[in-house]
Amino acid sequence: MFLDVTGRDDASTNSGDHRGAQQPLIVAKNMTVGYKLHRERKLLTALRDITLTVNRGEFVCLLGPSGCGKTTFINAISGIVLPWEGTIEVDGAPVTGPGPDRAMVFQDYALMPWRTVESNIRMPFEFQKLGMSKQQIDERVERYLDLVELKGFEKSYPYELSGGMRQRVGIARALATEPTILLADEPFAAIDAMTREAMQSELERFVTKTRQTVVFITHSIDEAITLGDRIVVISRRPGRIKEVLDVNLPRPRFDQDVKSLPAYSELRERIWSLVKDEALSGAHGEE
Amino acid sequence: MELGKGRSSVRGAWGRIVADTETNTPTDPKSFEDKDRIRTAGFSVGGLWDQYGSHVVTVVNLICFFILWEVFARSGVVNKVFFPTASGMFGTLWEGLTRSAPPDAIISGQIIDHLLYTLRTLSIGVTLACLLGVPAGLLMGGNRYVEKILSPYVWGMASLPRIALVPLFILFMGFTVKMQITIVTLSALFPIVINAWAGVKTTEKSLIAAAKVFGASRTNIYVHVVLPYTLPFIIAGIQQGIGRGMVAVIIAEIFGGSNGLGFLITRAADTFNSELMYAVLLLLVIISLSFIKITRMIEIYIAPWRQQVVM
Numbered sequence: 063m064f065l066d067v068t069g070r071d072d073a074s075t076n077s078g079d080h081r082g083a084q085q086p087l088i089v090a091k092n093m094t095v096g097y098k099l100h101r102e103r104k105l106l107t108a109l110r111d112i113t114l115t116v117n118r119g120e121f122v123c124l125l126g127p128s129g130c131g132k133t134t135f136i137n138a139i140s141g142i143v144l145p146w147e148g149t150i151e152v153d154g155a156p157v158t159g160p161g162p163d164r165a166m167v168f169q170d171y172a173l174m175p176w177r178t179v180e181s182n183i184r185m186p187f188e189f190q191k192l193g194m195s196k197q198q199i200d201e202r203v204e205r206y207l208d209l210v211e212l213k214g215f216e217k218s219y220p221y222e223l224s225g226g227m228r229q230r231v232g233i234a235r236a237l238a239t240e241p242t243i244l245l246a247d248e249p250f251a252a253i254d255a256m257t258r259e260a261m262q263s264e265l266e267r268f269v270t271k272t273r274q275t276v277v278f279i280t281h282s283i284d285e286a287i288t289l290g291d292r293i294v295v296i297s298r299r300p301g302r303i304k305e306v307l308d309v310n311l312p313r314p315r316f317d318q319d320v321k322s323l324p325a326y327s328e329l330r331e332r333i334w335s336l337v338k339d340e341a342l343s344g345a346h347g348e349e
Numbered sequence: 350m351e352l353g354k355g356r357s358s359v360r361g362a363w364g365r366i367v368a369d370t371e372t373n374t375p376t377d378p379k380s381f382e383d384k385d386r387i388r389t390a391g392f393s394v395g396g397l398w399d400q401y402g403s404h405v406v407t408v409v410n411l412i413c414f415f416i417l418w419e420v421f422a423r424s425g426v427v428n429k430v431f432f433p434t435a436s437g438m439f440g441t442l443w444e445g446l447t448r449s450a451p452p453d454a455i456i457s458g459q460i461i462d463h464l465l466y467t468l469r470t471l472s473i474g475v476t477l478a479c480l481l482g483v484p485a486g487l488l489m490g491g492n493r494y495v496e497k498i499l500s501p502y503v504w505g506m507a508s509l510p511r512i513a514l515v516p517l518f519i520l521f522m523g524f525t526v527k528m529q530i531t532i533v534t535l536s537a538l539f540p541i542v543i544n545a546w547a548g549v550k551t552t553e554k555s556l557i558a559a560a561k562v563f564g565a566s567r568t569n570i571y572v573h574v575v576l577p578y579t580l581p582f583i584i585a586g587i588q589q590g591i592g593r594g595m596v597a598v599i600i601a602e603i604f605g606g607s608n609g610l611g612f613l614i615t616r617a618a619d620t621f622n623s624e625l626m627y628a629v630l631l632l633l634v635i636i637s638l639s640f641i642k643i644t645r646m647i648e649i650y651i652a653p654w655r656q657q658v659v660m
Contacts, residue, residue, distance in 0.1 A: 142561045160562050172559035175654035176577045188573075190564035221654040235563075245562075 087275050088116040088139055088243065092148035095131070095138050096300075108134035110300040111148070118242075121269065121276045123290035125283065125333065127340045131301030132279045136245040139277060140164050152243065162190045165236035169248040171228045173220040173235075180216040183207060183235045192239065206234040209268065226257035230264075237268060244269060246278045250285070262288060263316050283333050287326065288315045295336045305336055433624040442628035460613065460629065467609040468636075470526060471591075471598045474533025478590055481534070482541030483583055489542070490549020490579070491571065503546075507539035511597060515604050524605035529598060536597035537590030544586025548579030581652035588644040595637055 096107040108131035116122050124132045137143040138150050141160040150157050152164065165186070173182045180203060187199045194202070207213055210230040220228050229249055236244055249265075250258040266289060269276050280286050286293045287309055295304045309329065311320055320326060415435040421427075422434040445460025489496045489503070515532060522528040552575050560574045602611025610629050617626035648655070 137558075140562050142558060160564055162564060164562070166559070166562045168555055168559060170555050172553075172555040174556060174559075174574065174577070176652065185560075185573075186563035189560065189566070189569055219654055239563075 085118040086115045087118040087120075087153055088114075088277070089151045090114045090138070090148070091150075093138065093145045093150050094147040094300075095134050095143055095145050097134075097143075107146075107300040109138070109296075110302050112301075112303055113148075114294060114303060114306070116275060116277060118275055119273050121266075121278065121289055121291045123286035123293045124277065124279045124296060125281065125286045125293055125337065126296030126301060126304075127298055127337070128281060130296045130298050130340070132296055133247055135296075135301070136166065136247055136277055136279060139243065140166055140245055162186070162192055162239050163241050164243045164245060165239060165241040166245040166247065167229070167232050167236045167249040169251050171220065171225075171232045171252075173228060173231055175220055178217050178219055179212055179223070179231050180207065182220070182231055183238050186235060186239045190239065202238055202240075206238040209237070210234040210264075224257075225253045226261060229253060229261065233265065233268065237272065237274075240272065242275060244274045244276045246276065248279050248281065251281070258285075259316065263314060265289070266314060283330055283337065286333070287311070287329055293333065295333065298340050304340070307333065430621050430623055433627055437624045438627040438631065441624040442631060445625070445628060460610075460625075460632065463608060463610050463613045463629075464632065467598055467602065467611070470529050470601075470609065471533055471594050474530045474598065475537045475587070475591055475594045477530070477534045478537035478541055478594070479587060482538045482586070482590070483545050486542040486545025486583075486586070487549060487576075487579070489546045491575070496546075503539060503542055506535070507543060511536045511593075512600055515601060519605055524607075526606075529601040529606065529609075532601045533594045533597045537587075537594040540589035540593060541583070541586040544582045544589070545579060548582030549575055551582075552578045581648060581655045584644060584648045584651060588641065588648075591640050591644070592637065595633075595640070599633070 090112050093109065093112040094107060095109045095112075096105055098104075099106055112135065124135060126132050134143060138145055139152065139157065141157045141164070144157070152161075174185065177185065183203050183206060184199065187194065187202070207216060210233055212227065212230055212234065215223065215227070220231065223231070229252075232249065246265075250261055253261060262285065268274075276289075278286075278289060280289075290309050293307045293309060295307070296302065297304045307329065311323065311325060311329075315321070315326075418435040422429065422432055422437075442460065446464070448459055448461070485499065485503075489499055511532060514535065518528045518531050522531065556574050556578065557570055560570050565573065598609065599611040599614075602609035603615050604611075606612050610633065614626055614629050617623070617629065
């Protein structure tokens with residue numbers, strides 16, 4: 063079950079203590095992003111004036127009310143949306159489009175329903191030119207199928223699986239190309255509470271092993287505290303960064319021991335007071 | 350220790366899920382549901398009934414219906430010129446399907462010849478509608494300019510009852526096969542176009558986003574996301590198209606022509622041959638239902654995930 067997936071061919075990996083090194087990986091400077099609404103012929107600003115640095119190996123949680131532009135933020139990192147103003151850089155180069163160094167896990171899984179589990183995990187290798195032989199890809203797909211414990215379900219279709227299993231396919235698909243950055247858009251929001259906790263701990267295990275940098279969207283304060291090294295609280299649309307908080311709690315944080323620490327409840331209170339105003343003022347003016 | 354406990358709950362949760370999918374041996378025997386145990390218990394009356402029960406009900410239902418029909422027709426309440434016996438209808442149908450006209454006959458009186466004629470017109474017309482409609486619908490969904498230009502015509506033609514065009518086409522082409530095929534094609538075309546178009550337009554945004562994130566080019570997205578997503582829509586469109594084409598071919602044959610099931614119905618009516626007329630009507634029902642059944646099966650084979658959504 064515990065597979066060694068640390069043998070990465072990432073040229074620029076800092077081989078030393080990556081958490082202590084504080085090497086910036088994602089750098090957003092005064093970034094403003096929005097959408098064009100075709101129907102109404104108007105422009106909609108989703109995020110305004112975002113300045114944030116995510117360091118290599120860091121697990122950053124984005125927290126905010128729905129419709130605040132969290133998704134736009136990771137879309138901008140992934141490169142499927144480009145900033146209107148300001149810049150966003152990944153590993154020193156401005157983002158001009160999607161790349162194999164970034165992968166995403168989606169809230170609604172976004173698995174191709176006509177592809178089997180195995181074929182879904184294989185999909186990124188078909189679209190991206192990674193210079194891998196067919197045999198290497200086969201091994202990779204197999205390894206990640208094993209990592210998310212979906213052996214025996216290779217030939218199943220997503221509709222035959224439960225929500226938790228589908229999202230494990232989504233995670234395997236994102237991890238299989240071994241990207242430097244893992245983007246997650248409320249990946250466990252649609253999963254039942256019991257499975258969710260299990261999957262949070264699994265995700266933490268995966269990314270610690272692969273030293274992935276993670277940008278994780280959530281609207282659950284507990285999820286953010288449990289998983290994040292830092293928590294970025296975003297205000298209502300147009301989203302701005304309201305506050306960035308460090309989480310200095312021992313990992314793993316799933317035990318009741320950690321949850322009963324005073325530091326945990328203090329942080330929880332603090333975030334709740336930040337989010338509360340946003341949530342309440344947003345409750346009426348939504349969309 | 351606490352972590353270890355958490356892990357076992359993972360297994361518990363996943364074990365339950367494994368059992369749900371029915372595709373694999375469950376890891377946790379306790380999670381078997383009683384219903385499944387009965388079904389897998391092997392040969393039993395309950396199992397047979399589960400499998401064939403609904404068919405038995407249908408057959409019994411139909412037999413009762415035709416017996417009642419027979420009794421009613423023989424009772425003489427309604428004149429046999431309007432309402433033949435069921436046995437007479439089946440007899441005529443059987444005779445008409447098994448015997449072909451002599452080669453020197455000018456106009457066949459046998460159902461089989463007219464049936465083949467109608468099916469030929471229908472299949473040519475629907476095939477033409479597919480060849481035109483599928484690419485047109487895909488283009489309309491994929492390109493905003495094509496959509497803008499074509500959509501008023503598509504909606505206009507789709508909302509016009511195509512039957513109203515029959516006199517026009519008779520004027521153009523006379524009582525020919527060409528006229529009949531044209532009407533079938535026009536009738537079947539628009540459901541096909543509109544379904545293909547809707548399929549492309551409704552492709553789930555998150556699937557496209559996922560493909561983009563994982564490096565898909567525009568062509569990749571079209572070939573690997575939009576087309577597979579649209580395929581079941583196209584099948585549904587063709588299914589509707591066959592239905593519309595069926596209506597069109599019968600009407601075209603009733604209007605003008607000396608062949609086909611539509612012609613046979615009018616001739617049966619003209620000669621007060623009610624047995625023949627009812628036989629043809631029954632045949633039309635059977636053909637339509639078979640087409641629906643076949644396209645359903647194709648749909649289930651091509652897009653099993655959609656059945657899950659529908660049910």
